[in-house]
Amino acid sequence: MIDLATYTPMGDKKNSDFFEEYLPRVYDRRRESGLNEIVGNTAAVVVQVQHGDAVLYMAELAAMGPYRLQTSRLTDTHKLYILQSKPEYPRLIVLEPLTADYEDNMTRWNMLYPLARSKPNARYIGEIYKASSTKAVREALEPQNIRFNYPGDSPNEFYAMEHLTFTFLSDFTYNRVGYVDVDLDDIDELGLGEPFNLTADEREKLDRAAALQAEHGIEGLVLGIDHLATRILAGDREHALLEYLTQVPYYFWGAYNIHEMNSSTNVTRHPDIGDDKLSPARVFTANNTPSIVNSFDNLPMPTEDFVRNFGRRMHHIAMAVIDGHVADEKNVDYVVRQLADMGTPFLAHVVGECKDDPNLKQIFSKSSPYSLLITEYIERCHNYEGFFTRDNVAALTAAAGADERYEHGHVFD
Numbered sequence: 001m002i003d004l005a006t007y008t009p010m011g012d013k014k015n016s017d018f019f020e021e022y023l024p025r026v027y028d029r030r031r032e033s034g035l036n037e038i039v040g041n042t043a044a045v046v047v048q049v050q051h052g053d054a055v056l057y058m059a060e061l062a063a064m065g066p067y068r069l070q071t072s073r074l075t076d077t078h079k080l081y082i083l084q085s086k087p088e089y090p091r092l093i094v095l096e097p098l099t100a101d102y103e104d105n106m107t108r109w110n111m112l113y114p115l116a117r118s119k120p121n122a123r124y125i126g127e128i129y130k131a132s133s134t135k136a137v138r139e140a141l142e143p144q145n146i147r148f149n150y151p152g153d154s155p156n157e158f159y160a161m162e163h164l165t166f167t168f169l170s171d172f173t174y175n176r177v178g179y180v181d182v183d184l185d186d187i188d189e190l191g192l193g194e195p196f197n198l199t200a201d202e203r204e205k206l207d208r209a210a211a212l213q214a215e216h217g218i219e220g221l222v223l224g225i226d227h228l229a230t231r232i233l234a235g236d237r238e239h240a241l242l243e244y245l246t247q248v249p250y251y252f253w254g255a256y257n258i259h260e261m262n263s264s265t266n267v268t269r270h271p272d273i274g275d276d277k278l279s280p281a282r283v284f285t286a287n288n289t290p291s292i293v294n295s296f297d298n299l300p301m302p303t304e305d306f307v308r309n310f311g312r313r314m315h316h317i318a319m320a321v322i323d324g325h326v327a328d329e330k331n332v333d334y335v336v337r338q339l340a341d342m343g344t345p346f347l348a349h350v351v352g353e354c355k356d357d358p359n360l361k362q363i364f365s366k367s368s369p370y371s372l373l374i375t376e377y378i379e380r381c382h383n384y385e386g387f388f389t390r391d392n393v394a395a396l397t398a399a400a401g402a403d404e405r406y407e408h409g410h411v412f413d
C-alpha cells in the first residue's frame, strides 16, 4: 500500500511546476470523487487487427507467450476473441473487423501516419479496468472533462455498452481506457454478439503454434504482462500522465531521463498490488525535446520519430519471464534463443546481466506484422523493481549502429 500524500517519485526526470501542482490535486480529486473505490485492477487489454489477421495474430501470441483463445463472438461489425493467460491476470481481447473496408475514427487516425496506413485498423486500443459500476465511473469522470463513447458514436458497439464503457481516444496517447462491471469470462452478461467457432483449419493453426511453443520448452516460462509502454510527443508527457492518473487508480511511480536517447521513461503503477502482472504498469515514453528544435543539436530522437511515423500509440507490451535458469542459461536467454529458432525476429541482443544482485535482462522482438506491437521479454532477477538499468542503456547505446534503431527503438523503456 502506497501513501500518495507522502510518496516521493523515483527517478531524475525533472517535472514542471505545473505538474507538481496538479499531481496532488488529481490524487485528491480522485479520492473525493470515489474513483479509487469504483475502479480496480486491469481486466483486459484490447488490440484491434486488420480484417483477416486475427487468427494469424493469435497464433503468433500462442507461440510467443501465455495467451490462449477462450471465447469467440460475432458482432455486427467484428469478430471478437477473448484470450487468457493465468486466470488472475488480465484477458487479451482481439478485435477483427468483418470487412477490409471497416472504418471508425481510429482507422482515420492511422491513415494520417506514413508507417501506420498500410494496416489502418491495426492498433492497440487500451486497457479495460474492473469497475463496480460503469455508470458510477461516468458520473465520477464526466464532470472532470473525460469524454465517453455513447451508443452510435462508433460503428463498433463494443465501445459503448451497458456494462462496458470506453473513453474517447486520448488526444495525448491515442489510447482509450475502458471500464467493465461484469465478469469478462461470462461474456453473456455483457450481451455482446453471438458465439461462433473457428474453422478446423483456423483451430489447427492455433494448436500448432501452442504445440511448437511447448516443444521448445517455453511454455510456462513467459508469465504475463509486466508493463505496457505508449510513445507520445515531447510536449504531451505531463498531460498524458495527469490524464491517465485521473482515469485509473494508479500512481506516478517515477520518471527517468535517458540522456543518451534524449528521452524519458515515465511509469505509473497500481499502488495496492504486489505483482504488476495482476494490473500491469503503464509506461509513457516521450522525447525531451520536440523534433523541430532537435535539428539544432542533432540529438537522438527515436521516440519522436516513432510517433511521427506511426502516430502516438502503444509501442510495446512487455512479457515477464519467470526468474531462473534452464540448465545454466538464464530463462530469458533460453526463451529468446528458442523463439529465434522458431523464426521470431529480434532487435539486437538480450541486454543486462543477472548475477547476484537484483537486475534486469530484457530484449525487444521486432514488431508484429498484425498488431504492429513489439514484444519485450523482461526477466526481473532477484525481484528487480525498475524498468531499465543504466548498464542496459549504455550497452544499447553502444549498439547504436543497428539498422533498425530508428524504426523500432531500443530497450530503454
Ligand SMILES: [Fe+2]
Pocket (backbone or CB within 6 Å): 227, 229, 316, 318, 376, 387, 413
Ligand atoms: Fe519496456
